[in-house]
Amino acid sequence: MTLPVPELVLIDLDGTLIDSVPDLSYAIDGMMLQLELPQRGEEKVRRWIGNGVERLVKRALLDQLEGEPEADLFQAAFHLFKVLYTECNGHHSVLYPQVREGLDWLKSQGYLLACITNKAEQFTIPLLKSLKVYDDFRLVISGDTLPQQKPNPMPLLHAASYFQVNPHHSLMIGDSINDVQAARAAGFQIICVTYGYNHGEDIRTAQPDAVIDSFAQFPQVIGSKL
Template sequence: MATTAVVFDLDGTLVDSAGDIAEAVNRTLDGLALPRVAEATVRGWIGDGVGNLVATALRHSGSGQVAAAVMPAFMQHYHACLLRSPRLYDGVMDTLQALQSRGMPMAICTNKPSALVPPLLQHLGIAGFFAHIVGGDSLPQRKPAAEPLRHSAALLGQAVDQCLMVGDSATDLQAANNAGMPIVLVRYGYPRDLDLDAAAAEAVVDDLRELLGHIG
């Protein structure tokens, strides 16, 4: 079946933002007089939304703090660190330009808070490629629920099974499976404990430019 639209995850798929997210987490921990954690550790926590991220950081630190009480401080730091040092992965700009030249509609479906997505895309020079953004707070549900991907397809005016999801994690894989949307996974992102080679994906790519060969 021909692909008529592409829905991209953001962090770990298009953008390496782990350093900035880790710094936001660590500034939050600083404010609670808790020890900082390594960026590599935080990379393993990214992808399930900010609430889970903060809750995991608090559990890791042994704090008895409730995540909901810490969220306002974390969000302040998240905003402050958003444009600190994000970078596009190799091949992202080339791939987006090639898809745009083919007239391929594209959207972002991420668990990142929706208000933080446009400034990040603008900063990196890729905002103009995406017709729609579905963030982690755009709907009552977030990935791995099916609704964000189904909503992305609806916004693009395409059938779910004719859209292609591109992501990097078990959260993306489960969301695609739940929605009935085919998925291509990238190997370079934040896979956490996902066995990429055993995943039921259309393909696993090392460079996003390889995606172009999987889109008819």
């Protein structure tokens, strides 16, 4: 199936462009070690990503998806995490296969590209630069750029307004139900990748407009703008 050709393409970061779990799990386990609490490991961290680093730290402290840890413990843990993640951010993270080729194809077609993530700006920009994809985007909206983040539609609508593009002529590319919910609320089309972070759930259950295994499939699901 080929979707209507969009004017604007927004792309999620963690789980869509970049596998950042190795760095995140290193920081989480280092944080837990300093707090003299059990380390959680990469497998659990992979299931917990998707709602920003504050929620990730809370999930690590609680060893579960939902709930709120004791406030003082969280503040101490979050400080440790930020120090550790700042040190290791981008050291072991990698672009997913075919991402570089997919971005090059989108740019060759003249698409406006923006990166939309719930990751804080202090971590987002260095990570994009470390993996040499920062310059591919005309706009980067991080988790603390605006008052709301995904699944709220505000970041998507802000991008559409910034480029003066109708949301109904815009496309979100992501990996999680957060991306699907944000896109639906904003009136965007939504394509999801199969390999990302969706808390262990099959992204097809969220019913995006299309599902792809890699960015190499863009020509088949979006088509040529030229």
